[in-house]
Amino acid sequence: MILKTVKLVLRCLYIVNTLLRHKNRSLGSFFYSIKFLLTKRQSFIGICQIIYLMAKEITPRSEDYSKWYNDIVRKAGLAENSAVRGCMVIKPLGFGIWENMKSVLDGMFKDTGHVNAYFPLFIPKSFLSKEADHVEGFAKECAVVTHHRLMNNPNGSGVVVDPSARLEEELIVRPTSETIIWNTYKDWIKSYRDLPLLINQWANVVRWEMRTRPFLRTAEFLWQEGHTAHATSEEAVEEAKMIHEVYARFAEDYMAMPVIKGAKTESERFAGALETYTIEALMQDGKALQAGTSHFLGQNFAKAFDVKYLNRDNKEEHVWATSWGVSTRLVGGLIMTHSDDEGLVLPPKLAPTQVVIIPIPKPDPVIMEHADKLSAALKAQGIRVKIDRDEKKRPGFKFAQYEMEGVPVRVGIGKRDLENNVVEVARRDLKSKESVAIDGVVKYVADLLGEIQNNLLAKAKAFRSDHTTSVDNFEDFKSAIENKGGFVQAHWDGTPETEDKIKELTKASIRCIPNDSVLEEGKCVYSGKPSKQRVLFAKAY
């Protein structure tokens, strides 16, 4: 600070000097100098403010939740905005989490009899219009390919679209693949022997969103979409429900993100579905996140694309369909479920790096020998380990860095530790640490990873139950949504009109009709009409 002040004073002297050298414009210069002095003083104050602000790297949640979320995404290195509006670059840490999610889910799909395939990115425009509800749901956010060639700009530099290369039929960049897939299934399905057809694809899709947020809503995102065909309605419903279970299990067991399973109301359903099953998670700001959906599509697409099979009685019938998906949105849910004001917090099962080993104060041969040995032993247990070999950065900096990146366990190895035959083990979730005897450290760390996983789930569950409120009149309803946030359980008369009205008045929507909702006589919280069960309301992402 003192140095800065001195520099400022020197600059002032310089100005005075300049002033003297420009006597011919004395009056103007004089006023200019005064102004210059004032503005420089402002700069000085501004700089002090910046320094103050930079002490806190991440905006606290209590101050601005959105900023906090963006800070985590950027400073932990999960993703960043790209040159393309609404599209993000997923960086190695963010993609590493997605890869782990993908690999677990893919295993679960395979275990339940599904296989992967890949369908085109482009969908002929005419396909999309074959199912009326479906097209209505997506028409407003489609990217359209109209041309297939560029040419040098005849008026100057750069390239322009070649007007002579207009496509006969425009192509839609898939917002979802039902249409192209059912157009294909038409040729694949002839007999009941071809059923069920259980296919999944990992792909990117594009929905031209007005407002985007990293992971939660981007114009392009990565997902999986399962599309299955069945001989009977019952079998298709069963499939949709089974996948619903898979999603819930994945969310709780791997993401440590508790979810409410339930069905969507008619107005919240997927465009073209007869029933949509959803898993709903609660974020730390009290807003709900739809984390995965599984749809029973009835025969809508089979009829639209004329997909028929011959049953055992040699009679033609339309097949019954499901589709289901989860996306990179899950990464956003993961961030908002566990992370804190220090940075990202990752559940060990999905963390790209589960354990980081830091030599203290810096890598040296003796310490590195122990680090390598420990790393190898942990790897042998199937644990994902990284050794920080950077000689330039200091341990304190590294600690802060890995906390920001959410690495679940940090092992510090220093000379003093080695003299005592211990290492220092720190856990990210509680930010606590202790010395552990080298002999037992592998088992200790392995157990700790499990404990962290359990603790994160328990903490998230506790948060959710603290933020779930049961109400019986509209005043309490509004107050709960407005002041406390979170899930609100209330009776609803079952009409879209009431649902809309409540949403208009409170911004809360029906997240789902929970599977485990008990049947009880009650009155709709808004209209007072009779209701048989409570549904789950919340403000949503």
Place this chain on the structure above:
RNA sequence: CGGGAUGUAGCUUAGUCCGGUUAAAGUGCUGGUCUGGGGGACCAGAGAUCGGUGGUUCGAAUCCACUCAUCCCGACCA
């Protein structure tokens, strides 16, 4: 798509109202010295067509017009 705000070095910004010196600072980056168990100190350096285009002016980061982008609040949506 409506309302509001912001674009200046890799990042965070000051300066813009009220046009005028060689565009400023922190952080990050490079090299060096001393350091080293919770975001080190010092020294030296590199790094900016002030978002873009056009206009007004002797002179534009600063004023005007248009445009692009980002963020926030709505509507829409996974």
